Amino acid sequence: MLVSRKNFVFQKLVNTLLEHIIKNYKVDDSLPSDVVLANQFSVSRTTVRKAVEYLEELDILVKSGATKTLIAMPNSEHFFDVSKQSKPKEKLVEEYFLTLIQHGKLKPGDKFSELELARQSDTSTVAVREFLIRFSRFGLIEKNPRSQWKMKKFDEAFVDQLYEIRHLFEMHSLSNFIQLPEDSEYWQQLNDLFIEHKNLSLKMETCYDDFPRLDQKLHGLLQRAHPNQFVNEFYDIISFVFHYHYQWDRSAERERNTLAVQEHLDFIGKMLMKDYRGAAVALERHLNTAKQSLKDTAML
Amino acid sequence: MLVSRKNFVFQKLVNTLLEHIIKNYKVDDSLPSDVVLANQFSVSRTTVRKAVEYLEELDILVKSGATKTLIAMPNSEHFFDVSKQSKPKEKLVEEYFLTLIQHGKLKPGDKFSELELARQSDTSTVAVREFLIRFSRFGLIEKNPRSQWKMKKFDEAFVDQLYEIRHLFEMHSLSNFIQLPEDSEYWQQLNDLFIEHKNLSLKMETCYDDFPRLDQKLHGLLQRAHPNQFVNEFYDIISFVFHYHYQWDRSAERERNTLAVQEHLDFIGKMLMKDYRGAAVALERHLNTAKQSLKDTAML
DNA sequence: TTGCTGTATTTTATAAATAAAAAACAGTTG
DNA sequence: CAACTGTTTTTTATTTATAAAATACAGCAA
Structure with missing residues (x-):
């Protein structure tokens, strides 16, 4: 092999x-x-x-x-037959590992071995090790020397701290955005995004799983308007944790997303009207909802 | 061997x-x-x-x-003679690598090889690799597959973004601290720290290199009063970057630290008087000084 | 010079082998 | 059956070997 x-x-x-x-x-x-x-x-x-x-x-x-x-x-x-060539090792490990997580095979507190992962994902222990080290920045896994890796348990303090930073960052992004000059292209893009949200909200019954894309888009827009690599990296963590937990509890997904779209609409609407105070309040409310729903799911 | x-x-x-x-x-x-x-x-x-x-x-x-x-x-x-046992690999690599940086042997833009590092630090390439991956979260090094590692160049945008976050975090810490109840032990600790600063400021001529310890202590106090792992991790980056750049330019160190101590005194003093506005202004000033002096050093 | 080719050297990526340590298993005894 | 010992199996840490790729070197021609 x-x-x-x-x-x-x-x-x-x-x-x-x-x-x-x-x-x-x-x-x-x-x-x-x-x-x-x-x-x-x-x-x-x-x-x-x-x-x-x-x-x-x-x-x-x-x-x-x-x-x-x-x-x-x-x-x-x-031509060489490139189709049979497997993807880069790193991708293989990542995919396999995330699949494990998404299927609930790895829950907080569980231990797992590098060797096993390497075998299952058809890669080497080195590739696995490197991926896990990189991944550990999400704060979801940890290991002691000579001992196996462990899924960290996901306590309330973690969620609180995560959302504390998110709150800080998003309020900051908001205040930066509001200060953009009237003729900035970003206002137009925000307007487009508002319309996209509006459209989605009308066919929420069927397309509710389209929300994460819009959520991503909104964050991307705020980031482009005022880039900061640290904020960006942090958002990676947020969205990962988000996925990590919702992947195995889709029960209330539609309600969750429906509410979230409404809150986004409220938030973006206030921004477009240059109502900074109102937007801040809307954002605050949105973050609180998100935090609470994460807690409800994660802390069962 | x-x-x-x-x-x-x-x-x-x-x-x-x-x-x-x-x-x-x-x-x-x-x-x-x-x-x-x-x-x-x-x-x-x-x-x-x-x-x-x-x-x-x-x-x-x-x-x-x-x-x-x-x-x-x-x-x-x-007993086994433990003195001859070298420290853990990871420590060895870390020390050697940081020494390189501190001696200016690795400057922004330079490339370096894993193998070379492994030889010099008397460890294996695996240990080196793992350290570098871990270290890369500081955003100071990068690598492309099959190619060597490279010290990232340290541009103004990076410093700006770094200090933008620092500003955000420290203002947040400040506002949290101010809200502590009157009888919280932390107020006493802050008071002690004020005195320590005062003492240092009197013998600044000789002990100017004691300032980083106090700086660390102040941050530690704010963190203990309102812990957040993300803020903490970020501060690791800050203090690393700080060291990274000042290590090879000690020329103005005394003036820099003298000013910094004064600014700290101003800041802590205002806090002790519960003058939130004043403290915020002092903090703002302090951060600006720090940012500017970092730029002056780094962008020569 | 400059820009090229051919060749040699170094370095990274990967595999395979092995020692050290951890974890699992199977009995035994109070 | 609970706690233990003796033994076996796994797993991690580390080294060594080697293919693939990158880089450095030497010499040649316009």
Whole structure:
């Protein structure tokens, strides 16, 4: 099972090179130098050379000194079958791990082993380890040396602290947004978003699961208007925790989202009317609802 | 050079066990069961067994079935020499890496290799890798697959965003502190801290490098009064970045700290007088000074 | 010079092997 | 049956080996 040690970068380069040739060259044309190709496709020259060598073997081009002359157009046979190539390790682990969580196989307090994860997700322990270290910044898992990883229990203090920061950040974003000049493009975008919310609220019966997208969009807009990498990173945590807990309790999802859309509408509406105080109150109410509903779900 | 693969946990347990015996037992006493010992010293029973076996070899105790009888008191010869045991890998890497940074060997924009770091710090690439991943949450390093790590360049936007959050958090901490009941112990602690600042300000000529400790203490106090893990983590970043940049420019350190102490005094003083507005203004001023001085140093 | 090729060296990613430690299992005894 | 011991199985930590890719070096030609 040496699949993962295969020369991915090489194969991918060959494929892009073939495509590139088909699109931009014809027989008898000559290709740019190694260095140019390496820069163009963001790989090292070593890889370019190997790929060119390979194309020579395929009788697609001939190389003599500095010139690479195209002698035949590539066809579909020449491409590497990339479909069977599994995704990047990191993605594999992540997907598998999140699936476990979403299916409730890993609940707060549970322990799990790196080795097991590696086997199940068809990756190496190293990949697993690196993912878990990265993931641990969400504050949902922890480990002691020589001992297994453990899902942290999710106590009320955690939720309170999380929402305390969220409150702080969103109020801050709000106050920044309000100060945007009248002719800023973001006001238009906010208006569009208001309409999107309005539309969704009309067909809430069927499309209630479309809300998270809008929620994401609203946050994205506020972030673009006044970017801050720390706020952004924090929001990753928020939205993960959010998913983490709602994934296995969809019971009240429609009601939850219906309410949330209404609160968003209220909030955005007040903003559009430049009613800062009103918007702040609406936001406050929204955050409180969200916090409470998270608690209700998580602390059963 | 198999040093690092040695049985650290085992040796440490033997030593603590010997100490424990000297302190609490005498010849002919019998020791508790494996399980009890394992729990008491937070190791697995496997390790306890190996340690007990080892003590038997040393003729310190005899085991027959369930009873472990002490037959001789341990002496200093029996202890493992723990001094030659290098610290935990993680610490080693961390120290070496931070030293590099502090000596200006790694400046923004520089690249460095895991292998090199592993060699220099006398650890494995795995340990290095794990440290770097963990460290990357500070946002000071980054890497692309198959490529080396790189010190991020430290632009003005980063400082602005950092201080934007700091501003938000510290104002929040302030407003929380002000709301503490009159008889809260924290007011007393704040008062003590005020006096400490006052004392330091008198001998600033010589003890100016004592300021960071007080700064840390002030933050610690605010955090204890109203704990929030996210704020805390963020402050780690702040203080790291702070060190990262001042370490190689101590030129104006005394003036910087003298000013900072004055600003702290102003700030704490206003708090003690319950002058919320005044304290907020003082804090604002302090943060601006800090930000500006960081920029002056970092953006040379 | 500059920009290229060919070759050699380094480094990262990955696998496989193994020691140390933890955890699970199976009896035994009071 | 509860608590223990002796034994076996798993798991983590660490090292070593190697393929893939990136980088550095040396020399050549315009």
